[in-house]
Amino acid sequence: MMGSRPSPPHNTNVVGFRCTLTCFILAICVLYILYSSNLLFLSRDSCPPATTLLAPLQHLQTNSSSSSSSSQDYNIPEDYTENEDRKLVMVHGEQSGSDTKLKHIVFGIAASSNLWDKRREYIKAWWRAGETRGVVWLDKKVRIRRDEGLPEIRISGDTSKFKYTNRQGRRSALRISRVVSETLRLGMKDVRWFVMGDDDTVFVVDNLVRVLSKYDHNQFYYVGSSSESHVQNIYFSYGMAYGGGGFAISYPLAKELEKMQDRCIQRYPGLYGSDDRMQACMAELGVPLTKEAGFHQYDVYGDLLGLLGAHPVTPLLSLHHIDVVEPLFPRTTRVKALQRLFQSVKHDSASIMQQSICYDKRRSWSISVSWGYAVQILRGVLSPRELETPTRTFLNWYPRADYTAYAFNTRPVTKHPCQKPFVFYMNNVRYDRSKRQVVGVYARDRSRHPYCRWKMESPDKIDSIVVLKRPDPLRWQKSPRRDCCRVLPSHKKSTMYLWVGSCRGGEIIEL
Template identity: 65%
Template sequence: MLRHIVFGIAASKNFWESRKEYIKIWWQPGQMRGFVWLDEPVNEPRSSASSLPIIKISANTSNFPYTHKHGSRSALRISRIVAETVRLNLADVRWFVMGDDDTVFIPDNLIRVLNKFDHRQPYYIGSQSESHLQNIIFSYAMAYGGGGFAISRPLAISLAQMQDRCIHRYPALYGSDDRIQACMAELGVPLTRHPGFHQFDVYGDLLGLLAAHPIAPLVTLHHLDLVEAIFPNSRSRAEAMNRLFNGPVRLDSAGVMQQSICYDVKRHWTVSVSWGFVVQVVRGVMSPREMEMPARTFLNWYRRADYKAYAFNTRPVARNPCQKPFLYYLSSSSFTNSSGMTVTRYSRYMEQRHPICRWKLPDPAVLVNEVVVFKRPDPSIWDRAPRRNCCRVISSSKAGNKKAMTLEVGVCRDGEIAGAR
């Protein structure tokens, strides 16, 4: 339940005006408890403050040593947010959840993840960086703070009791999250990894990562200022995120970004649905093993196109020019009471350019301008063993000049596989 969670959001006065718009996207006034911890006071209008967590000013940390040559002393105050929140002595708290001001949470999915764990036990839950080098430099055992992490109440209390002494022992560390992990190591508590927390230590287009999301609930997205808007025809990054929340997250938060793979056998097309985000249509048959691997539409944290730079497998966008995917981004979403199904529509991204293809296969750009996906909401999907939903091509039809492909996404039937027939 949301009432059992208290959020601690790290923020700074310099970025507050722009980044508070990200918090407004996911924050639910009156239902959530939490605090934005700033380095300096800000003048927040009353009308805006009502849609945000309570603003607090972090305690002075000038008495703590900090010797890293390339870092910032702000890491000290940010590392103490959990402890400062514990000391507020709020009632009925089971989890302390940390994030940055440019971190967006999917609250329902956060609850789904935390409900899997006993809050009475010491848990430290989060995820690592996408960058192999970042993990080597800082630690594979560390929850990256911007990607968000959760600490159970008893562990948070233990951390608050010893953290100031612990911080004095690690003046040479760079950030706040590695200081948290150093203290966790002293407490003997390892990181419990969950792939739904996303640090996004990348640059460029998140398409490849989100279109092949792990089979796990999407919990957070971070570094939204550093990557392109998830919907390329959006006015801003915040507007793009609002489109996701006001439609798919509201209709079926458990299924957001979940990938399904199927085939239009007659046309020899591979179809990949990242529900609520994008549909990709590829000429030819590509195996599920390849399609579930993120395509390198992004650069790594050090701005190099190096496939060895990631802490997971990736693939090129297209091995053959003819296999460059045709992209259909979410344009609308609704729920039909009579059928109990969500209806999401995806429009072809017209600005996308494709190389000349000499394969004698139908051209998706000529035949399909819109993809319509029917899906029944499945809030209990993560109560079962993890399995990708199945996708079925219902029809490819022409209605006047509007060419549409219709798909159905849902729980796999007995014996159903995502394989070309």
């Protein structure tokens, strides 16, 4: 018979330990819960309300809905409205957050009293009274009115002590070469850059600010560009900044130049002009030319359409030889043409003259837009490589020089009657605040076109082109790229609508 298993003896110590451990764990849990709750209670007052947290989302939803509603209108593409609030940060044409401002730039303008009555009007076209700073340096006194909105007028110092032996040039080159030094001696405050130019040079001052902001003004910089004439550059120097096109000198470099320039000038009595004397002194200082292609000397004659219609992808900084070339817009005066151009500059200076290329696929047309200036339509398909090469609507500075004497690639003006471009010049421009875009109207030039035998639609049915564009003041803070353009639907056969702006991802220029 089986007996029952005896039970183990009761251990009171083990039971007590287990009870103590359980109580300890429970106490820690309670303290943790209370502590966490306390933190939540304490932080509740410092947290933003739920409406504040939802505000950015609501803002995005609002922007998204407004964007999609506005994008239903063909003149505001969906992909272009995404970052415009960030891009449109601009005060008087200056980039927000930019180190160098317009107030840091001082202009030294070399002028002649004999031509003053005509050329003062060129200066008025670009000068901003109360914003731009600078001095016009003349050979003798002229009459001016106080309300003309011109820079300060001063008389250049005497240069009779300096030698000048060049038989082809003029002694005025000596006084003009000293413009930067004489401007420096005026002791203006808060100057970072001196920009020199002639009285027949116009500047796009906002683009100057953009370009000079790239450089450290505390270092030695000599910024400018060469001539369009290969012969000119050989005769003078490819390392020389042409003074007519304008150039910029940083303040520290101007101080060093001022100390030695008079001695330097004496060593080069045989040089022709003021700009080669400047370059000779820069060579002695050991400072090379930093090239910016937007300074335009324009050592050419004739019509600038070929050059300005295919402007390089760089900010337009200056235009020179206004008296030599034809008016920028046909059948008007040079001064009125400049005034018309600066209407576009006012609305989007960063994009002035920037080329964009697109195609009308239905009609097999090639379209080249030089924003703010002209639109050209050509029958047939020309590649972007051809369209970005300037056509020789202009003549060489040296009459005997052929097309090989340019310092850049060019292409001939076509002789084929069907390939002569139809040119539409900017007629008027306005800013549409509701859609935050610039609306430019370009009217067709009424020059006669030769008879064309091609069995395709002719652009002569179009009287005007409307170009729509969002201002893009920060475009030069990105890598340089040509804008894209698109042909938009139109309800009128006599009007073509184009949109111009930043290219979409993966967008290329092809038919």
